[in-house]
Amino acid sequence: MNIKNAGRQALLGGIALALLSAAFPAQADASALKGVWMPDSYSEQLKTADGATPPLTEEGAKLYRERVAQHGDRDRQYDRARWCAGPGMPRIMFMPYAFEIREDAGFVGFIYQWYRWHRMVDMTGQEPEIVVPTTMGYPVGHWDKDALVIKTVGTNDETVLDAMGLPHSEDMVLTERLTLLPNGHLEARFQIEDSEFYSKPWEAVMTYHRVGVDQMQDDICPDRIARGEPAVRSALP
Amino acid sequence: MSARFVRKSLVGLRASVFALAIGGMVLPWAGAAASDAGGLAPSPSSSASSPRDLGGLWDVERFVAFIDNAPLLPETKTLMDRFQAAHEKGQIIYTAWTSCRPGLPSAIVMPMNSVVILQDEADITLSYEEPRLTQRVRMNAQHPVNLQPSYMGDSVGHWEGNTLVIDTIGYNGEFQLDSQGLVTSPKLHTIERWTKSADGKRIDVETTIEDPVYYSQPFTIKRGYLAPKTNSARQQNEYDCTENPREEEFLHTYFIKDSYRPTCVRYEGKGADPSRILCRLREEDEGRPN
Numbered sequence: 001m002n003i004k005n006a007g008r009q010a011l012l013g014g015i016a017l018a019l020l021s022a023a024f025p026a027q028a029d030a031s032a033l034k035g036v037w038m039p040d041s042y043s044e045q046l047k048t049a050d051g052a053t054p055p056l057t058e059e060g061a062k063l064y065r066e067r068v069a070q071h072g073d074r075d076r077q078y079d080r081a082r083w084c085a086g087p088g089m090p091r092i093m094f095m096p097y098a099f100e101i102r103e104d105a106g107f108v109g110f111i112y113q114w115y116r117w118h119r120m121v122d123m124t125g126q127e128p129e130i131v132v133p134t135t136m137g138y139p140v141g142h143w144d145k146d147a148l149v150i151k152t153v154g155t156n157d158e159t160v161l162d163a164m165g166l167p168h169s170e171d172m173v174l175t176e177r178l179t180l181l182p183n184g185h186l187e188a189r190f191q192i193e194d195s196e197f198y199s200k201p202w203e204a205v206m207t208y209h210r211v212g213v214d215q216m217q218d219d220i221c222p223d224r225i226a227r228g229e230p231a232v233r234s235a236l237p
Numbered sequence: 238m239s240a241r242f243v244r245k246s247l248v249g250l251r252a253s254v255f256a257l258a259i260g261g262m263v264l265p266w267a268g269a270a271a272s273d274a275g276g277l278a279p280s281p282s283s284s285a286s287s288p289r290d291l292g293g294l295w296d297v298e299r300f301v302a303f304i305d306n307a308p309l310l311p312e313t314k315t316l317m318d319r320f321q322a323a324h325e326k327g328q329i330i331y332t333a334w335t336s337c338r339p340g341l342p343s344a345i346v347m348p349m350n351s352v353v354i355l356q357d358e359a360d361i362t363l364s365y366e367e368p369r370l371t372q373r374v375r376m377n378a379q380h381p382v383n384l385q386p387s388y389m390g391d392s393v394g395h396w397e398g399n400t401l402v403i404d405t406i407g408y409n410g411e412f413q414l415d416s417q418g419l420v421t422s423p424k425l426h427t428i429e430r431w432t433k434s435a436d437g438k439r440i441d442v443e444t445t446i447e448d449p450v451y452y453s454q455p456f457t458i459k460r461g462y463l464a465p466k467t468n469s470a471r472q473q474n475e476y477d478c479t480e481n482p483r484e485e486e487f488l489h490t491y492f493i494k495d496s497y498r499p500t501c502v503r504y505e506g507k508g509a510d511p512s513r514i515l516c517r518l519r520e521e522d523e524g525r526p527n
Contacts (some may be wrong), residue, residue, distance in 0.1 A: 083500075083501035085481075102357075102360075103355065104354070104357065105293035107293075116369055117369070120294075129470035136475060213373075217387075220338045220388060221479070222336065222337050222479065
């Protein structure tokens with residue numbers, strides 16, 4: 001075989017492989033992401049992936065300023081997690097508590113330690129049927145190579161994005177992209193599109209490290225606050 | 238109609254349904270849902286051919302709020318009569334479930350709507366929609382020697398033929414079995430037996446309940462789960478128990494345990510004063526509106 005023929009065959013082989021891959025894409029699964037995870041850091045204030053304040057509209061900025069001013073008030077009304085109601089998405093992914101990722105039967109399940117919340121991401125490609133807006137919304141997922149991509153709509157606007165009251169509307173479109181980093185940490189990037197409160201889409205990011213399943217012990221928020229403990233702690237354990 | 242109004246209406250409907258159950262009425266929905274089973278086609282996930290594959294979303298066959306075959310010890314009967322008397326005076330019986338701290342048996346006895354089961358060789362998790370909780374079953378494992386009592390207890394499982402047997406101990410005795418307030422102690426022991434039908438369209442669950450502190454002998458309850466209709470939504474509804482702790486509800490409430498009294502209460506504003514939720518420890522009274 002001369003060099004020219006070898007090159008042609010390699011080229012044809014490459015094209016065939018590419019066509020084959022396109023026709024039969026590798027079916028990724030969540031096995032690399034499974035396990036119990038804890039955020040690497042925690043802040044009361046959610047920033048963009050670049051560390052900036054999210055691009056609030058004028059109305060959004062006004063509302064956020066009002067809430068930030070109330071943050072120290074024990075009776076602040078914007079924070080429903082204070083009375084153990086659902087913190088919602090994506091805030092629960094930033095809270096300093098563990099969560100577990102599991103997979104089976106066309107679902108990727110997120111089981112949160114904080115007050116027994118869970119969300120089940122439908123991986124079958126079916127459109128969500130939004131009955132009423134909820135704190136967790138209606139998540140559907142797919143694989144983009146090794147990344148788990150989850151799109152969530154139908155979140156109610158009673159929840160906030162951070163402990164300071166960063167707002168969102170019921171029209172928020174949340175797109176998560178979860179990947180395993182080379183160092184073994186989990187990275188989750190959250191794109192938020194919400195023209196009612198933000199002038200443009202923006203992205204936040206969090207990384208997580210693996211912890212033992214003992215971090216998933218039962219958590220009863222009403223019992224904790226009855227003991228005078230905070231509904232949501234303000235630091236990692 | 239706004240989405241929020243619809244949501245609040247559903248929450249109200251849910252509360253009404255539960256109040257009916259508490260009220261001791263004949264449950265009109267009991268048995269009705271089961272009759273839909275004839276038209277059901279299993280979802281691909283939950284109809285998997287293996288009888289040991291329980292993974293997927295399953296609909297509760299019917300909501301049952303009461304246990305009617307518990308062999309009460311005399312002192313248990315005395316307690317139950319006290320709850321019943323309070324109910325007959327018009328008070329709402331507040332259990333661990335209604336105070337948003339249900340025990341695992343609350344889900345075993347009174348599941349509402351759906352459960353999602355995620356299964357692998359080492360663990361099986363059952364995420365109940367209402368009451369919202371996740372039971373973790375460690376397969377082929379032993380209970381720890383020094384168990385810390387909890388609302389969820391410690392669940393271990395194994396297969397007997399094609400039946401999943403889940404054994405749970407380590408409960409804390411801080412919750413009730415049903416909406417009447419059937420009491421429990423830390424001696425409570427539950428044994429669930431989950432069996433999928435040959436056609437993959439349903440799961441039958443038989444649970445044996447033992448608690449020698451309050452019941453004269455073990456007794457058994459039966460519940461069922463159905464595979465959802467093909468193409469039906471693969472989402473659970475959301476049960477956010479603590480979202481609206483209304484003051485007026487607590488004015489007519491019989492708390493089975495004092496610890497069920499709420500820390501946070503929504504007070505309806507008067508005039509220009511907006512309604513608001515205030516959280517106060519038991520020893521604090523300052524700041525609460527009159």
